[in-house]
Amino acid sequence: MEQVLNYINGEMVPAVGGAWLNDHAPATGQVHAVIADSDERDVQRAVEAAQAALPGWQALGTEGRSALMMRVADLMQRDLEALARAESVDNGKPIALARRMDIPRAIANFRFFAGAVLHWDSEAHLMDDVALNYTDRQPVGVAGCISPWNLPLYLFTWKIAPALAAGCTVVAKPSEVTPFTAAMLGRLCIEAGLPPGVLNIVNGLGPKVGAAITAHPGIPAVSFTGGTRTGAEIARVAAPMFKKLSLELGGKNPVVIFADCDFDEMLRTTVRSAFTNQGQICLCGSRILVERSLYARFRDAFVERVNALRVGDPADPATDLGAVVSEAHMNKVLGHIALAREEGGTVLCGGHRVELDGHLRNGWYIAPTVIEGLGPACRTNQEEIFGPVVTLQPFDTEAEALSMANGTTYGLASVLWTNDLKRAHRMARGLHSGIVWVNCWLVRDLRTPFGGMKQSGVGREGGHEALRFFTEAKNVCIRL
Numbered sequence: 446m447e448q449v450l451n452y453i454n455g456e457m458v459p460a461v462g463g464a465w466l467n468d469h470a471p472a473t474g475q476v477h478a479v480i481a482d483s484d485e486r487d488v489q490r491a492v493e494a495a496q497a498a499l500p501g502w503q504a505l506g507t508e509g510r511s512a513l514m515m516r517v518a519d520l521m522q523r524d525l526e527a528l529a530r531a532e533s534v535d536n537g538k539p540i541a542l543a544r545r546m547d548i549p550r551a552i553a554n555f556r557f558f559a560g561a562v563l564h565w566d567s568e569a570h571l572m573d574d575v576a577l578n579y580t581d582r583q584p585v586g587v588a589g590c591i592s593p594w595n596l597p598l599y600l601f602t603w604k605i606a607p608a609l610a611a612g613c614t615v616v617a618k619p620s621e622v623t624p625f626t627a628a629m630l631g632r633l634c635i636e637a638g639l640p641p642g643v644l645n646i647v648n649g650l651g652p653k654v655g656a657a658i659t660a661h662p663g664i665p666a667v668s669f670t671g672g673t674r675t676g677a678e679i680a681r682v683a684a685p686m687f688k689k690l691s692l693e694l695g696g697k698n699p700v701v702i703f704a705d706c707d708f709d710e711m712l713r714t715t716v717r718s719a720f721t722n723q724g725q726i727c728l729c730g731s732r733i734l735v736e737r738s739l740y741a742r743f744r745d746a747f748v749e750r751v752n753a754l755r756v757g758d759p760a761d762p763a764t765d766l767g768a769v770v771s772e773a774h775m776n777k778v779l780g781h782i783a784l785a786r787e788e789g790g791t792v793l794c795g796g797h798r799v800e801l802d803g804h805l806r807n808g809w810y811i812a813p814t815v816i817e818g819l820g821p822a823c824r825t826n827q828e829e830i831f832g833p834v835v836t837l838q839p840f841d842t843e844a845e846a847l848s849m850a851n852g853t854t855y856g857l858a859s860v861l862w863t864n865d866l867k868r869a870h871r872m873a874r875g876l877h878s879g880i881v882w883v884n885c886w887l888v889r890d891l892r893t894p895f896g897g898m899k900q901s902g903v904g905r906e907g908g909h910e911a912l913r914f915f916t917e918a919k920n921v922c923i924r925l
């Protein structure tokens with residue numbers, strides 16, 4: 446059985462306590478690897494290694510760090526196919542998606558921040574002939590990075606790359622549900638010659654390893670992506686320690702469709718924004734709001750497209766939807782569908798588990814599900830489902846659309862479809878979300894601020910925002 450080891454102080458090692466957890470392949474429901482079941486002793490070793498590596502990593506200078514990160518990216522590029530296969534097995538996502546999106550983006554994260562830091566400058570503020578202020582941005586020290594299971598290597602590298610580029614050393618924890626590619630990255634870091642202790646990867650459970658990272662006094666900044674409840678727990682522990690916190694949490698994103706949009710492009714993209722990665726992306730649009738004059742046409746065309754999606758073996762390049770990530774998550778999503786029925790919703794398609802044949806018969810598959818007939822206030826339209834489930838609701842006026850779109854506790858992303866330029870601007874201003882896509886979805890420029898409002902999180906990732914997060918700004922004032 447393959448072992449997912451920790452990467453601490455430049456070596457692949459088992460947990461100090463010698464315990465293991467099972468790592469399941471969602472496509473088959475079978476155990477495909479065992480994971481180091483670490484605890485606070487492993488985190489302690491990782492923090493000590495990271496602290497010891499800090500001066501050397503900073504002494505390498507921006508160019509030295511950037512060059513090493515580019516080498517890691519080149520090795521990921523070389524192993525793209527192996528990484529994509531491993532991601533698909535570990536997470537259940539279609540191999541085509543891992544090849545096209547997850548791994549290329551993980552590589553891009555390393556390249557982007559290795560480049561960005563070379564172009565990063567700091568501010569100076571001249572007070573007439575009184576004084577000169579300049580901003581000195583110094584790495585915070587050892588950064589803690591905790592990532593989720595939906596986009597495993599993609600989100601893991603989205604955190605560690607800016608931290609490393611900024612001059613921090615890192616103690617990172619991938620999700621225990623999908624740790625496989627992070628361990629592969631650890632081995633590539635050894636091959637690339639990354640100095641021991643610069644990046645440390647500790648595997649294990651959230652309440653053990655994640656909590657130990659959050660509470661460790663040697664880690665002054667924690668960057669987390671995951672569930673809103675976990676984010677609240679991390680904030681509860683970290684805030685009284687005055688740690689820097691970046692929290693990217695859940696969403697219940699609206700897709701607002703006006704009748705004047707480009708229908709075909711909107712339809713194609715709305716199928717993607719609903720069901721990519723089995724709907725397990727925090728940016729997926731799960732509440733589809735449609736102007737009433739277009740509603741029936743949209744509903745019929747949408748359901749026809751969704752019925753044509755292929756749920757199947759993630760290893761088959763023709764598969765549109767693979768397995769959801771775990772049995773527990775499958776049951777959670779099916780529970781939400783049952784709730785929608787209890788609340789009076791009509792299931793237009795899907796609404797059930799899909800049982801495949803042969804070696805896939807115990808896999809965790811859910812048919813893409815479209816529900817209508819529910820109002821904006823019900824639990825189905827308020828709670829994050831994070832699976833292949835969307836609801837349709839009609840609206841009559843722009844004001845009603847805005848109030849429905851904003852009417853949840855979340856505020857991560859919104860999608861807007863209209864060809865009316867003035868309306869696009871008006872709506873974009875009025876939407877309570879950190880990201881607004883107009884006539885597109887998941888178009889990502891890594892320089893832009895990324896994150897959510899309300900219970901979708903605190904802080905922004907991406908570009909200079911991320912480099913600022915992993916540094917402390919110091920103002921130096923010099924009398925002229």
Ligand code: TXE
Pocket residue numbers: 591592593594595618619620621649650651652654655656659670671672673675676678679693694695696726727829830831
């Ligand atoms: O996430 P968790 P879960 C949403 C989605 C999903 C729900 C719960 O709705 O159904 O969250 O998912 C680590 N201290 N999203 O339970 O537990 C954990 O080990 C420190 C949205 O799988 O938040 C993992 O590495 N860390 C989302 C990471 O936190 C802790 C992506 C995320 O896991 C911890 C995933 C603790 N006490 C789920 N407990 C998004 N925003 O993209 C757990 N962890």
